[in-house]
Amino acid sequence: MAENTPDEGEGDDGSEEFREMLREFLAGNTDLDPAKLASAAGLPDDPEMVQRLIGQLQHALQNSGDGINWGLATEQARALAGRSAVPSTPAERTSLEQALHVAALWLDEATDISSLTTEPVLLTRAGWADATMPVWTQLAEPVANSIADALTDVLEEHAAGEFEGMIGGAGKLMRNIGGTLFAMQLGQVVGQLASEAVSGGDVGIPLLDGETRQAALVPQNVDAFGAGLDIPIDEIRLYLAVRELAHARLFRHAKWLRLHLLTQITDFARGIHIDTSRLEELAADFDPQNPEELRAAVTSGALIPPKSDDQLAALARLETMLALIEGWVDVVTAAATTRLPHAVGIAETVRRRRAAGGPAESAFSTLVGLELRPRRLREAAAMWQAVHDAVGAEVRDDLWSHPDVVPGDADIDDPTALVARLSGGAPEPDDVDRALEDLLADDSGDRPRED
Template sequence: MSPDNPAVPGPDGPETPAWEQMLRAMLGDGADAAIREMRERGFDPAQMAGASGLPDDPRLVEQAVAQVQRLLAAAGDDPVNWQMAHDLARQQASVGGDPALSPGRARDVLDALSVAELWLDAVTDLPPSSGTPHAWSRAEWVEATLPTWRTLTEPVAASLSGALVDALGASLPEEAAGALPGGLDPSHLLRQLGSAVFGMQVGQGAGTLAREVFGTTDIGLPLLDSPAPALVPANVDAFAEGLDAPLDEVRLFLALREAAATRLFTHVPWLRAHLLATVEAYARGITIDVDQLEEAVSSIDPTDAAALQQALSGGVFAPHTTPEQRAALERLETALALVEGWVDEVTAAAAIAHLPHTVALREMVRRRRAAGGPAEQTFANLVGLELRPRRLRDAAALWAQITRDGGPSARDAVWDHPDLLPTTQDLDDPAGYASRRAAAVDETAEVDRALAQILGEDPTTATGAAGEPTDAPTSDDEPTDPADREDPPTR
């Protein structure tokens, strides 16, 4: 048996080629007709198996056959095979080991989160989250966050799956369709295969992220339905290796970031829905150039592995963005930058009096977020956008400027309503934010007075709160420098 025609023991003893095992797993009783049809058309199944990289290890072939059988036997019409995504994510998360947390390691994390809440009380008006803090293994992180991955990825998976069925379903020859077991609808088979592909992508991305993230808010989006601070000690320890700062200090700094972001998502109720809805709006608008896809598929020689790889990497499946999508992407990038910038600024304000390496750790985290990682790239390929706050430094500078102008209360009050969020213009010119906000408030007050006159109401009463800048501090005695506050007790 040649290397390009690997074989495994057949059910009755003789060796059966691996490619034949795979076809029989997919086509059942129709495999003989399909093989005969392929040979009559000049396709050598053994050569195709070698070009596709079919493994020559009998155990791997058996596993692949079993996976294909499970795939085709799976029920449901979900655009993503979530069982496959779950299993693969768990497998990826365990690469390199994922032991259960000892009581001591879990206690270290929970103590760090507790101290972080005390320090944050001194620099922000937003109260702690009511969620129970957690210390998780990587597998536990996967289990807790996978429901949100479903919300994020299903819209684009459904769009792409439909486009693939439209492009490929009608082009299947009748002979191939008739060879499918049990009269299976070719479109249904294509949807199942597409669901498996997306399941693998989601599982790969979530599992890889499980080995990288510190908590539940690292990518800028809240990954829990009910926000609660959590850290993955294995990833915190890995990040601390090679740094000059002690592990305890690194853990406290990352606990501050996680606790700050959790406070924000807990007490700004519209923020999570705003971010996820923007991602969904972007994803639902994704389309595929079906004509280009059909042309590429029709010109591919299945036996030419190089041609196949070139076609798949040449943008055939790349989504085409619309003006509406570009607008949604700009809104998302601005919102992500504002979230990350607020967390960055508040964390630094809380840490500077207690952690000697605050400045260095802040810069390390900034660079890490700006560079991204393989898991974020996987998500970018799947959903079509990158979850990186490109303007994190600009947003942090804006929040610092607002704090200098009006104090921490003014900074936190910006989150009272989505209409108050700074814009890209504010990121470009943080120093002019206060004057632009005051002008906007004056314009709103003028409109309110005009409406009051039309309606016969008292213009003075109508002006009321609208005439007051929403970013004004609540107290003239509020200190603007976190160092002027009394330090909370340390632990």
């Protein structure tokens, strides 16, 4: 019995015909301008970017695998970050290395958490994009898969006429193409972030490999951060070095924290699904000559429906943990930088920057449906300061020893009970406590007997 050839196998499900149609489009043999596809995907109208997109889509047509090509996201991010890169001078690097050394000594005075086991590194923008991409892809993968699944489902459900036979067996092909577009979008966002982030812990989550790279600064972005602040650049470098080392020390000390935080984020992300009804509307009304509506839907997050109650609860827990982390970093950094004349001003700039978020962080939020900004940062910092003032740095830092003893929302709202417990005392009862004691006394028969 003769075996089927690869061509016969592909032709049976119609995917080869669909593949050929896409090849014609990518070769420029249709009325649709590839630059408009790039625009629809949320990529800039840049000839080099369009050519890169077309090349990657052509590769996707030949790819028999199934899944997202995250290497493409890394390549895209590195290329974009490298465009705006300005090499740091030897003098600038020496100054930052000295700042990191001094920062480590100052931190030893502000916290009992031990120093890092690996030397901090200085990264270019492209190096930052490359080093942090594994975490970004971990956060984005659930949404990428959801988009790919939704796109395939909508096409298969609504295919009609001459396209019906083509679409039927082309699910894997569509997943490859959809994954390619999403990977390039993520690369675009991370490439933009690389021009904004000053360090490895700049967005609050641990973006670096905790074993081989525990702390990092991006010299070009550190100096850009200080531009226009009318503060000596040496102070800026020292302050940001202290913050980065404090963040890295915390995650090295609380070995459970990195996995705990990333698990919270990925659990939230897995709950995200794509609004197929909105996708169907876009597919039905799509004008190839005017892809602006599709581009706006992709880049604005319109395809991601409102968060469920479970997601909102998960997001609240995540925001609390981020606030606790950054609040602790703020307090420790403040204690370690008292020698800097402008420390308070730099700290306020950092807080405002984190509260507002940069353009690239906003782009990641709309792409993945997740904001990485702590909303209760000031309250959390005030709680950590109250604990420090009452019991000192050692007891304060011991609260990171296990997730069960980390303060929670109630402690941020009112640290009185937490401080009293850590101090070995009991807080003064308030009106609610007194009313509860009276009620329990009445129920136990301790109230006066009526004759």
